[in-house]
Amino acid sequence: MxxxxxxxxMQALRDRVTGVTGTAVxxxxxxxxxxxxxxxxxxxxxxxxATALALSQRLATEAGHGVLREAAIRSxxxxxxxxxxxxxxxxxxxxxxxxxxxxxxxxxxxxxxxxEKLLL
Amino acid sequence: MNIVISEDDLxxxxxxxxxxAAVAGMSGALRVTGDPGGTIHLADGRVVGIDTPxxxxxxxxxxxxxxxxxxxxxTAFAAAAATGGPLGAELVKRGLIGSGELEVLLWxxxxxxxxxxxxxxxxxxxxxxxxVEFVLPLDPGAEADWLLAETARRLRVLESLPARPDRDRVVxxxxxxxxxxxxxxxxxxxxxxxxGRRTPRDLAFALGRGVYGTLLQLARMHEAGLxxxxxxxxxxxxxxxxxxxxxxxxxxxxxxxLPRRSKDPAAxxxxxxxxxxxxxxxxxLGLLRPRARRDADAGETP
Numbered sequence: 001m002x003x004x005x006x007x008x009x010m011q012a013l014r015d016r017v018t019g020v021t022g023t024a025v026x027x028x029x030x031x032x033x034x035x036x037x038x039x040x041x042x043x044x045x046x047x048x049x050a051t052a053l054a055l056s057q058r059l060a061t062e063a064g065h066g067v068l069r070e071a072a073i074r075s076x077x078x079x080x081x082x083x084x085x086x087x088x089x090x091x092x093x094x095x096x097x098x099x100x101x102x103x104x105x106x107x108x109x110x111x112x113x114x115x116e117k118l119l120l
Numbered sequence: 121m122n123i124v125i126s127e128d129d130l131x132x133x134x135x136x137x138x139x140x141a142a143v144a145g146m147s148g149a150l151r152v153t154g155d156p157g158g159t160i161h162l163a164d165g166r167v168v169g170i171d172t173p174x175x176x177x178x179x180x181x182x183x184x185x186x187x188x189x190x191x192x193x194x195t196a197f198a199a200a201a202a203t204g205g206p207l208g209a210e211l212v213k214r215g216l217i218g219s220g221e222l223e224v225l226l227w228x229x230x231x232x233x234x235x236x237x238x239x240x241x242x243x244x245x246x247x248x249x250x251x252v253e254f255v256l257p258l259d260p261g262a263e264a265d266w267l268l269a270e271t272a273r274r275l276r277v278l279e280s281l282p283a284r285p286d287r288d289r290v291v292x293x294x295x296x297x298x299x300x301x302x303x304x305x306x307x308x309x310x311x312x313x314x315x316g317r318r319t320p321r322d323l324a325f326a327l328g329r330g331v332y333g334t335l336l337q338l339a340r341m342h343e344a345g346l347x348x349x350x351x352x353x354x355x356x357x358x359x360x361x362x363x364x365x366x367x368x369x370x371x372x373x374x375x376x377x378l379p380r381r382s383k384d385p386a387a388x389x390x391x392x393x394x395x396x397x398x399x400x401x402x403x404x405l406g407l408l409r410p411r412a413r414r415d416a417d418a419g420e421t422p
Contacts (some may be wrong), residue, residue, distance in 0.1 A: 015354040018156050018173040018286060038317050056283050076183060081393070097180045097327045100156065100173035 006118050010036045010091075013111045019099035021078070024092045025115060027084065033089065035120075040094060049092035053082050055067055070108065083108060086116045130275040131238045134160075135268055137245050141165055142264035148249040154242040155371060156286060156321075158233065161254040162222055164263025169226070169254035170233035174240060174286060174329045178229045178256045184328025188216045208256050226258040232330035234267055234320070235274040236285055274332055282342045283320050283349060286332050290323070291316035292348035299346065307341060310334075316350035 012025040014036065022037035026046030035042035056071035071082040077093040083105065091112060095104070129135055137150055142165040149161040158172025171177065182188040188196075188211065200210040208226075212219045250350060273313050292311040303311075307325075324334040341347050 012354065018321070019325070023315075038315065047286070076193075098173045098176060098321075098325050102175075 006034045006115060007036060009111055009114050010034065013068050013093070013107060017045070017095075017100055017104045018105050019079075019095045019097075020093060020104070022094040024049070025119075026090050026092065028053075028088055030088060037094065045092055046090075049082050049090050053084055053090045056082065057084070068093065070105075081108070085112055086118065089119055091115060106113055125369075130272045131268055133242050134234075134238055134354070134420045137247075138264040138268060141247065142410060146247065146249055147252060148247065149253070150245055150247055152237055152242055152245045154244075155234060155240045156239075157240070157242075158237055160234075160237070161252055161257065163261050165256075166263055166302065167234070167267055168261035171254070172237055174236040175233040175319055176229070176328065177233070178179050178226055180325060181225060181324055181328050181330075182217070184326075189418065192216050206257070206259075210260070222256075223258070223392040226256060227232060228330055230258055230262050231274075232332050234271045235278075236331050237269050239253050239278055239285055245373065246412055247422065262373035274289055278335065281335055283335060283338050285335065286319045286321040287353050288314055288349050289319055289351045289353060290314045292347050293345060294420045296346040302344070304340070306337065307346065310337065310341065314347050315335060317375065319353055331414060388410075 005059050006025060010025065013023060014020040022035075022040060024035040024045050025043050026039050026049055027031045027033060030047035030050035032042045032046040035045075037045060052071055052073075053068075057068045059070045060066065067120055068084060073080040073082075076097075078097055079093075079099045079101075081093045081095070083091040083093070091108075093104070098106070128218075134147040134152065136313060138160070141150060143161050145165040147163050147165075148161075150162060152158050152172075156172050157173030158170055158174065161165055161169045161171070169177070178186070179193070183193060185191060192214070193211075193216075194212045196214055196216060197207060199214075203210075208222055211217050219223075219351070269340065280283075282288075292314040297308060297311045309327060311322060313323055318326065320334050320338055321331055323338070324331040328332065
């Protein structure tokens with residue numbers, strides 16, 4: 001089942017990158033597709049992530065910086081990162097203070113590509 | 121200093137790196153690539169702080185434990201940034217933490233992070249001499265000898281523990297939280313977080329405690345039948361530490377594999393020191409030596 005493969009991709013990212021506490025995939029209109037958030041409300045997360053992605057893309061375009069690679073939010077207690085999956089979906093990732101950002105940059109691209117293929 | 125490289129050294133390649141840096145009195149960063157990897161910050165050959173995704177640093181410990189409130193931290197941080205002064209002194213001046221308490225906390229985090237780096241895998245490391253860039257440096261820093269002895273001691277203890285720092289995802293046994301009086305301090309907190317997703321490292325971050333202390337606590341709880349390992353983190357490299365460290369009696373490294381002196385000291389400092397190629401201490405020492413002395417040795421004094 002595509003959905004189980006989707007969840008496996010999300011869990012694999014959590015396995016590979018130290019400090020990832022959860023992930024979720026949502027549609028661009030903010031509806032949850034699959035979640036592995038470990039407690040964070042997935043519906044709220046999906047809605048906010050879709051909005052954050054849309055805003056970040058507009059911000060990047062306004063600044064003339066080209067294609068958005070990642071929208072990252074760093075707080076005193078952790079990280080949230082949002083990625084575009086094609087034109088239809090969004091990946092949101094939660095991490096703690098120790099999130100291995102260097103490794104996340106290396107690994108996230110492949111995960112986004114794999115998820116995009118699964119959602120086709 | 122008398123450098124003895126023991127054959128059965130538990131700490132692995134970082135032992136040599138720290139000893140060489142200590143002898144050279146190096147200041148700057150030692151970048152460690154691996155799982156979890158990180159950056160060891162050095163001042164005059166002593167370890168003043170370690171950044172690693174594998175262990176919570178002083179900021180996490182102070183904030184998560186509510187020892188220092190977030191507004192207080194932010195105010196002190198801004199004040200220190202404005203004056204260019206050290207954050208530690210600012211925290212103490214504002215009465216947010218005692219100077220002795222801060223020192224103990226910083227020692228603890230350095231020892232914990234060093235233990236985590238050494239218990240994981242080390243692919244390579246490289247020295248980057250330069251200014252010290254760490255938010256809360258230990259002053260004076262931890263001596264290499266002490267830190268290595270403490271790390272070796274902890275690694276020996278780790279061998280007898282049921283869980284590895286970032287491998288075992290632990291889960292509370294059903295009904296464990298109802299054990300009531302049998303639960304020691306902090307155990308109910310751990311049970312609430314042990315949902316089968318978190319490794320000891322994840323729990324340490326969530327609790328704002330050291331990884332080593334968390335491992336000891338988890339071992340006691342394992343023994344008491346309160347929790348079990350639910351699964352292993354797939355990304356964890358089993359036995360990586362042992363393979364990363366050249367085996368006893370291993371083949372001698374070809375001499376042409378050693379780092380060579382270069383006319384460009386900056387390029388030299390950036391050079392990666394591959395594992396198993398650091399046995400020739402004088403050559404490595406040259407690599408780690410502060411720039412002025414290295415230039416003088418190379419006859420390139422301006």
